[in-house]
Amino acid sequence: MLLRLSALTSLLAALPASSVLGDQIPVVNGVLGGTETVVGSKFKVADLAPAATTPGKLRVVENSGVCETTPGVYQASGYGDLTSNESIWFWFFAARKNSDTAPLSIWLNGGPGSSSMIGLFQENGPCRITNDSSGVTLNPNSWNEVSNMLYIDQPVGVGFSHGSTTVGTSQQAASDVWKFLQIFFADSRFSKFQKNEFALWTESYGGHYGPTFAAYFLSQNAAIAKGTVSGVPINLKFLGVGDGLTDPLNQYPGYIEYAASNPYHALVSSSTLSRANTSWTKSGGCKDLITECYSQGDDATCSKAQSFCNNNILSPLAGDYDVYYVLARNPDPYPPDLTPYLQSKSVTSKIGAEATWEESSDAVYANFADTGDWMHNSRPDLETVIKAGVRTIIYDGDADYILNFNGVEAMVNALQTQFTAEYKQQQFTNYTVKGQATGVFKNAGTFSYVRIFGAGHEVPAYTHGSLSVGEAALQMFSQIMNNSSLVST
Numbered sequence: 001m002l003l004r005l006s007a008l009t010s011l012l013a014a015l016p017a018s019s020v021l022g023d024q025i026p027v028v029n030g031v032l033g034g035t036e037t038v039v040g041s042k043f044k045v046a047d048l049a050p051a052a053t054t055p056g057k058l059r060v061v062e063n064s065g066v067c068e069t070t071p072g073v074y075q076a077s078g079y080g081d082l083t084s085n086e087s088i089w090f091w092f093f094a095a096r097k098n099s100d101t102a103p104l105s106i107w108l109n110g111g112p113g114s115s116s117m118i119g120l121f122q123e124n125g126p127c128r129i130t131n132d133s134s135g136v137t138l139n140p141n142s143w144n145e146v147s148n149m150l151y152i153d154q155p156v157g158v159g160f161s162h163g164s165t166t167v168g169t170s171q172q173a174a175s176d177v178w179k180f181l182q183i184f185f186a187d188s189r190f191s192k193f194q195k196n197e198f199a200l201w202t203e204s205y206g207g208h209y210g211p212t213f214a215a216y217f218l219s220q221n222a223a224i225a226k227g228t229v230s231g232v233p234i235n236l237k238f239l240g241v242g243d244g245l246t247d248p249l250n251q252y253p254g255y256i257e258y259a260a261s262n263p264y265h266a267l268v269s270s271s272t273l274s275r276a277n278t279s280w281t282k283s284g285g286c287k288d289l290i291t292e293c294y295s296q297g298d299d300a301t302c303s304k305a306q307s308f309c310n311n312n313i314l315s316p317l318a319g320d321y322d323v324y325y326v327l328a329r330n331p332d333p334y335p336p337d338l339t340p341y342l343q344s345k346s347v348t349s350k351i352g353a354e355a356t357w358e359e360s361s362d363a364v365y366a367n368f369a370d371t372g373d374w375m376h377n378s379r380p381d382l383e384t385v386i387k388a389g390v391r392t393i394i395y396d397g398d399a400d401y402i403l404n405f406n407g408v409e410a411m412v413n414a415l416q417t418q419f420t421a422e423y424k425q426q427q428f429t430n431y432t433v434k435g436q437a438t439g440v441f442k443n444a445g446t447f448s449y450v451r452i453f454g455a456g457h458e459v460p461a462y463t464h465g466s467l468s469v470g471e472a473a474l475q476m477f478s479q480i481m482n483n484s485s486l487v488s489t
Helices: 005-013 117-124 170-186 206-226 253-260 270-281 286-296 299-314 345-351 362-371 379-387 405-414 420-425 471-481
Strands: 020-022 026-028 058-062 075-083 086-093 104-108 127-129 136-138 148-153 162-165 198-203 236-242 391-397 429-433 436-444 447-452
Touching (some): 026 362, 075 162, 104 170, 117 127, 117 148, 148 170, 170 206, 198 471, 206 236, 270 299, 286 299, 420 436
Parallel strands (some): 104 148, 198 236, 391 447
Antiparallel strands (some): 127 136
16 A cells, blocks of 8 residues: 555654655655654665575576466566675566567556565556455556566565665666676576567656666667677667656646646645745755755765655645645545555565565665665756657656656756757647546657546556556557657557
């Protein structure tokens, strides 16, 4: 279940100052996206150390029968062991059609510190969790309808992954995922996918992960071509970022705009809005702190910006509404909690999972809070990827507050790429699915943006009109993965 502010008030009061709770955006000391008040590094070695890691190789359970039940569709789950005490969990699902030639897409949830099993079971995987959290049902709108899908719990310490939790920046996380992919492509079961088109899809803190990882992959490819790095180049063709935190300086005013006026209802009182606006504009306030973080980039400056801005703007402007879906008040029980299912021995024993699954990792989130990575600007990396010719889509749901479309669209409007002038000349037009207006969109060259009506933070988890759950998201995904701009149907 997604943890919400109002439901946590009394619980948080009883917890130690260092407790972190939450889903993709944890709650710390009662503050959404807050930072620790305790000074000192949280980097540590996890307790769990399996008896038989295989550094540099995969450990795999094939065709467990869990989740994907479409006849003849291959699946595999297990670990890529980076070292003897760093193991990355993955779950691979072959495309339901033409898997040998279909693209390979990786999916990453955000946090930082959230498990990508969220995306698998609540959003776009071959199965979806039932409303009572007791089991799963087959998802006809799974993204493996058109692509091979690889869900990765990262960094180490997140979800089913386990080992030394040393990662505290998006750049460090990119390096580890690159290492994992090198191990993955070296395995005889998956080496055939090296040549296939490769896509990176991510959401939430993925606004950092997506651009940072994609730019890193491109730089590694260039180094391989020069002979300065050894490895398998990644055939990166597509990048998708949903409801992402990319450029805080341009995105934080969006919280004030969205809380005051969105397609549904105001979230807070005018006095709360006024206080937040003052916190943004005043000398030494949020705007100044993020600007200082952008120019200096040191851990202390950027962590201070995260603490101040989330204490005074992001968190209070949520009001009593669900931050991931403002049509509901706290706490919204949808999407359903994955914990009972993914902690069930009957499931974990079949798939080869070794760690006790948790939705979010306290340790990993604390590592990122210590470095202030949250407030770094990932827009330059996004621009690099777009300029390199990678087809890119930015998408969001209009019922999401936590990374709302006001902020995301401000970030998109600030992009400086070969498509900037063309994008600014475009007008939003309806994005229709089976003739139903389900959003608004723009295309410019190989860049697209779409805002989906009625969707919360996890866009594929929602529906609109008479469409089925995830149907609009699958159309969007399918068109991009077909190397096409968005087109109404």
